[in-house]
Amino acid sequence: MEKITGLELSPRKIEYLKYIHQRKENVRTNELSAHLKVDPSTTTKTINELAEEGYVNHVPYRGVKLTEKGKDYAAFLIRRHRILSLMLKNYGLSPEEACSEVNRFESFVSLHAIDTICSTMGHPTMGVCGKIEHPHCDV
Structure with missing residues (x-):
């Protein structure tokens, strides 16, 4: 895997990648437009x-x-989301609140910060949204 910082893409581009990944198949641009509520152009x-x-x-x-x-x-985006939402749940938010709150800021958290949080949390394997993978945790 090409080395990433976790800060390469804008929040909007991240939403595109996450949706395409979630669908696990070719996604038509009109479907993306409808899902993301943006103009086809x-x-x-x-x-x-x-x-x-x-x-x-x-x-x-x-x-x-x-x-x-x-x-x-x-x-990486899925891993980042799951680690951050688990962290917020551990600080008292409900799983739903944690997931929702993470969506507001996750695109501004670097890979290094995620690896550090992951290490501090003992490399958890399950988050509030699903399994947490650890393919490249450097800390």
């Missing part, structure tokens, strides 16, 4: 940027799917 522009950056393959009229780089980054 905005979706096309963002998808083209993600393709130029190597995160997705886009075939017009066929859809969008993640590249290996995109899959690796999406796996």
